[in-house]
Amino acid sequence: MWTRPACERSGVLEYWLVQPIDRMITVYRLWDREYGKPEGLELNGETAAGPGVSVAWDELVQRLPKAEY
Numbered sequence: 001m002w003t004r005p006a007c008e009r010s011g012v013l014e015y016w017l018v019q020p021i022d023r024m025i026t027v028y029r030l031w032d033r034e035y036g037k038p039e040g041l042e043l044n045g046e047t048a049a050g051p052g053v054s055v056a057w058d059e060l061v062q063r064l065p066k067a068e069y
Contacts (some may be wrong), residue, residue, distance in 0.1 A: 002042075003019070004028065004035065007017045008030065008033070008034060011033075012030065012031065013026070013029065013030050014027060014028065014029050015028040015030075015035060016069055018043070020043070020061075020064050022044060023039055023042060023043040023044075023061060024041065024042060025040070025042075025043055025047075026037070026038045026040055026041075027039045027041060029041075032047050043057040043060070044057050044058055044061070045057060045058065046058075
């Protein structure tokens with residue numbers, strides 16, 4: 001199982017935690033062999049996920065079930 005520490009040790013440049021119910025994503029970026037402070041983003045628009053790869057969040061979010069509180 002990939003965990004944050006395992007990704008960090010392996011040199012994974014970005015580690016994303018997607019919270020579909022809250023429509024948020026937490027992004028950790030590797031800096032000097034450690035992940036820095038996480039960045040919280042809303043699931044909207046488009047995000048580059050690597051060279052030639054992007055995620056169209058608006059299209060993806062439309063297919064998710066609505067949150068029930």
